[in-house]
Amino acid sequence: MTAALDAVAWACLVAGALLSLSAGVALLRFPDLLSRMHAATKPQVLGLLLVLIGCALRLRELVDITTLLLVLVFQMATAPVAAHMVGRAAYRAGQCRNDLLVTDELRRSGSAPVAGLRSSQSDGAGASETGRRG
Amino acid sequence: MRARAVAAAGLTVIWMLLWGSFTPLTLVGGAVIAVIVLAVFPLPVVTHTGGVHPLGVLRFAGRFAVDLVVSSVQVAVLAFRFGHIPRSAIIAVPLRAPSDLGLTLTAEALSLVPGSLVVEVDRSLGVLYVHVLGVPDAAAADRYRRSVLDLEDRLIRAFGRPA
Structure with a gap:
């Protein structure tokens, strides 16, 4: 029984580590910031989940498992927000390579980034954006 | 009022989990801190x-x-596909039943899944602008839009009808 649990824990830890490695490789290889954000924020969700499961199977203490659970909850609650904030800032700053986009419905809608800046209290980002684009 | 009680209970549970001990002291301490945090x-x-x-x-x-x-x-x-540069797309997805909660849950679920990143949210119109990795053509973009709407559909079936 213990051996079986250890085997599952081993598999989870290795799979999680491999996913983290793929995130690192993608970070180096992907062409622009938005693509890299996918690699930087996402494989770690499943990768971290697997590592946590692996740890839980090895530790087998209720106190440790609840702490691991907290790590997972906070990670899953905060990772999307961080990814969104960086992605949004990157798009507005023109750090997105348009030649790699099949379609950009945000620009085509014509409303979102600039109008969003105008409607919210402008924080000076508008000027730098138009400067970069022009 | 009920929502605040739920929030206080949740914060208390997190406090006890952080301490890793379930004693009356952590329970009362957690409750006091939860009330202070929610008041501030x-x-x-x-x-x-x-x-x-x-x-x-x-x-x-x-x-x-x-x-x-x-x-x-x-x-x-x-x-790991060397020599291949993945193409992507920014796709507008107008949600069928937009509400603050529905919008948030859909965006969170989308953002946790690799390959999709919410770049911009139009709260008044209920539109999510999603950056999707690995989209070869416009047909794939359309398929993706439909899959987001299916996700919203599953969320609504799980958490009730958003207002």
Whole structure:
């Protein structure tokens, strides 16, 4: 029984580590910031989940498992927000390579980034954006 | 009032989990700190008209787990496909039943799955602008838009009808 649990824990830890490695490789290889954000924020969700499961199977203490659970909850609650904030800032700053986009419905809608800046209290980002684009 | 009680209870549980001990002291201490935190940083009011449907939650959670694994593998494969530059797209998805909670849940679920990133949210119109990795053509973009709407559909079936 213990051996079986250890085997599952081993598999989870290795799979999680491999996913983290793929995130690192993608970070180096992907062409622009938005693509890299996918690699930087996402494989770690499943990768971290697997590592946590692996740890839980090895530790087998209720106190440790609840702490691991907290790590997972906070990670899953905060990772999307961080990814969104960086992605949004990157798009507005023109750090997105348009030649790699099949379609950009945000620009085509014509409303979102600039109008969003105008409607919210402008924080000076508008000027730098138009400067970069022009 | 009920929402604040739930929030206080949740914060107390987190406090006890952080201490890792379930004694009366951590319970009372956690409750006191939860009340102070909620008084100093009040949460915005969330309108939640529906309930929680266990079967819908199960279906959503199961599909979410599958999506998570499948797209994690897809992004990992893209990372190791040398000599191939992945193309992507920014797709506008007007949600069918936009509400603050529905918008937030859909965006969170989308953002946790690899390959999709919410770049911009139009709260008044209920439109999510999603950056999707690995989109070869316009047909794939359309398929993706439909899959986001299906995700919203599963969320609504799980957590009731957004107002």
